[in-house]
Amino acid sequence: MNKSEWDVIDLASGIFAPSRKDVVVGAGEDDCAVVELGNRFMVLTSDSVRESTDFPPQMEEWEKGHMSLAVNLSDIAAMGGEPAYFLYTISMPENFWPEEFFRGMRRLAERYRVDVVGGDTDRCNELCVSGFAIGFSERVLLRRNARVGERVYITDLTGKAQLSLDQLLSGMSREEIAYPEKLYTPEPRVEEGLKLSSLASACTDISDSLAVSLHQIARASGVRIELRSELVDLSPLEEFVRRDRAMELFLYAGGDYELVYTCESCDGMEIGRVVEGKGVFMDGKTVEFRGYRHF
């Protein structure tokens, strides 16, 4: 995401400030919008992916369908929500027949009891998919709820997707790269999110980078996040790259769709603490606000 896309989010947040009483979280504030619905919450998200920037080389058609749904389910998971319905719009080249694409989407949808209930189709010179997912939650996990004293966790080590992409771009085949499933069929952390919904305070998913997600939590919660490198086992990355590159991938690479969350004591991979102050640091050094998820 480049600078001007953040500007557009700010613009939209200003113009589309919520006016309905049932809207708890509006545009641009969190991973999903949140509306009150009787005694529970409905969470709503939209996310788009396109061939030229989001689908890695050698991706199968069914994996594109999987990915288009997965990025949206990841947003629902980040709220501690149970996904229920999905709609898409697909723009595709003349010669594209979306049967395998739809089957990949359907397979992932079934795994989480999601019904794909609507869609719209038009023509474009590249494949572009916009997704819209709806879920429900008894208690939502917001970025702004991190509290001083909590631990910071992630569901799995970040950086594996980008590592795998780097390998692919250096000439390896799909069969040779380290973590093909992280690159081609990222699993939305729906089950983990549901478990966390009664335990964690703040949560967000990691699409741009761990660094960006941590900054979002720190800023929304008015806290400082301190990571400790000794807690982080980088060996799944260090098997393939030097330690400094592994650390760069861990902090700044995108596309993993893991969750990062704060909690007194939870399951997960502990990476640091919430303390008073602001910003994000590792071993006392600033963690920058930057990331990338577009291939």
Next chain:
Amino acid sequence: MNKSEWDVIDLASGIFAPSRKDVVVGAGEDDCAVVELGNRFMVLTSDSVRESTDFPPQMEEWEKGHMSLAVNLSDIAAMGGEPAYFLYTISMPENFWPEEFFRGMRRLAERYRVDVVGGDTDRCNELCVSGFAIGFSERVLLRRNARVGERVYITDLTGKAQLSLDQLLSGMSREEIAYPEKLYTPEPRVEEGLKLSSLASACTDISDSLAVSLHQIARASGVRIELRSELVDLSPLEEFVRRDRAMELFLYAGGDYELVYTCESCDGMEIGRVVEGKGVFMDGKTVEFRGYRHF
């Protein structure tokens, strides 16, 4: 909409057959998906528009924002629903700044108490907008509910949008064309849909053409629809074109976003009757299944 886009809808309807018990109407069956939610229904729709095929020449930026929301609210209106929430994804060229676009969207949203609660942004060589709208209804108006003996109505004469476009393409200015508001700022028939929700049987909106919408109702309901030309006052079109062209615009032109519905006796412009049989006819002659809405 060309032949292959209908094929894609059929493919999606097969692959995405509903599996959840709360899904009453699934993908491709009607203007919106319908899910049961306690003692009422939630209606969900997605629709996309793009610069090259959906925005007429000389359209203002704010009108593009209006249109992107209006086409989705029209689907909600066609179900007799009250719209509540809207999300979008926008793909835009590097030099495009969406402030006026968002303001036009916001103005229409406010008119119907809709909150724009989410969005996603990326880059593309043309402006493409996907919209997702959510509404609620006590009683939904489905295409399949037309009954023999009912009258067929429309909310206003169709053909005005295409007439205005034809005039524009023939060299007239925005100020000279007959119905600029029908072309640039179509008003979704939300209020009419809400009134009809307790009165009408079948309903759909007219995006491709009146003919296509009537065929959809006739086929879904297992009935024949007979139009009578003597009921139809074509004079708003005949002021500008010959009668045969006016009739062509009335039946086969798109982009008006009026509602067509069946009812024992309702307000509206009566155009025909529901009888036993199948197909759509006017004065005994076949009305073809064809239409166009892309400019």
